[in-house]
Amino acid sequence: MKHVSFTQLMTYVRCPEHFLFRYILGMKRPPGKAQKHGFALHETFAYHFDQKKKDSKGLKVRDAKEFFVEVFRSALQEYEMELEETKSLITREFLAKEKTIDVNQLVATGLRGIDVYFKEMNPTIIPDLVEEPFAIPTPSNVDLVGRMDMTDKKGIIHEMKTTRRMPNAQDINLDQQLAIYQLAYEKLKGKKAKGIAKDYIVFSKRDAKIVQFKVSKPFFDKNAVMRNIASIMNAVKHNVFYCIHPAESWVCSKEWCGFYRLHGELRKAGLAKFMARYMIKRA
Numbered sequence: 289m290k291h292v293s294f295t296q297l298m299t300y301v302r303c304p305e306h307f308l309f310r311y312i313l314g315m316k317r318p319p320g321k322a323q324k325h326g327f328a329l330h331e332t333f334a335y336h337f338d339q340k341k342k343d344s345k346g347l348k349v350r351d352a353k354e355f356f357v358e359v360f361r362s363a364l365q366e367y368e369m370e371l372e373e374t375k376s377l378i379t380r381e382f383l384a385k386e387k388t389i390d391v392n393q394l395v396a397t398g399l400r401g402i403d404v405y406f407k408e409m410n411p412t413i414i415p416d417l418v419e420e421p422f423a424i425p426t427p428s429n430v431d432l433v434g435r436m437d438m439t440d441k442k443g444i445i446h447e448m449k450t451t452r453r454m455p456n457a458q459d460i461n462l463d464q465q466l467a468i469y470q471l472a473y474e475k476l477k478g479k480k481a482k483g484i485a486k487d488y489i490v491f492s493k494r495d496a497k498i499v500q501f502k503v504s505k506p507f508f509d510k511n512a513v514m515r516n517i518a519s520i521m522n523a524v525k526h527n528v529f530y531c532i533h534p535a536e537s538w539v540c541s542k543e544w545c546g547f548y549r550l551h552g553e554l555r556k557a558g559l560a561k562f563m564a565r566y567m568i569k570r571a
């Protein structure tokens with residue numbers, strides 16, 4: 289690998305097998321409606337702040353909502369195509385779980401999130417960098433690449449998240465992505481950021497609210513991040529792709545893991561045979 293993103297690193301941390309299927313063997317993961325919803329919201333705020341950077345106003349809340357609905361609608365068309373493309377991987381249970389997810393409810397939730405964000409957060413932010421790409425060389429001979437969601441004119445890095453679970457301060461203390469953003473900011477702006485904020489839109493059944501956690505600097509330093517990247521890249525180089533979850537873990541279930549079938553196939557064939565089979569298919 290010549291470069292690695294934070295998403296790829298976190299995929300390895302959460303599930304090395306998943307990393308193997310997705311990034312070594314290049315397999316597509318079956319899509320989820322919830323991911324498409326998160327994507328549509330992310331695109332809406334990115335577009336808004338990009339506009340706001342240009343004209344200092346950005347979108348009106350009504351236009352932002354229309355934009356969100358439109359992006360979500362086309363993401364759901366892609367969802368149908370991706371379901372078709374990955375159908376050989378999909379279990380009955382995964383499909384049944386997806387069918388229980390009500391798209392209208394997702395739209396309503398998204399609209400509530402946009403309302404609350406525009407009311408409470410948007411007036412406080414004058415954007416500076418929006419979706420700015422970065423590449424940081426590492427001692428492991430790979431570039432660490434990614435995009436900053438947004439930074440503001442006060443020198444604060446903002447990372448936006450949507451969640452259904454109430455976040456806590458631990459989430460920011462343990463987040464190595466913040467250290468990566470700090471490095472990226474320094475590379476792009478030639479100075480350290482004044483602070484880093486995680487801006488959550490927290491959804492409940494009938495409500496949405498903003499929860500923000502802010503720190504002046506990340507808990508992890510550059511050396512810790514580089515050490516972790518080196519460990520992961522070393523493990524990848526040596527084909528270390530174990531399932532690390534306990535047998536009863538919900539993440540390793542037919543409902544939730546889009547790669548469940550491959551997981552079984554890998555168990556049966558063993559890594560060497562499995563890799564040979566799929567490397568040939570890929571070639």
Ligand code: SF4
Nearest residue numbers: 303305531540545551
């Ligand atoms: S079944 Fe478990 S170990 Fe295998 S890819 Fe899915 S989450 Fe990872």
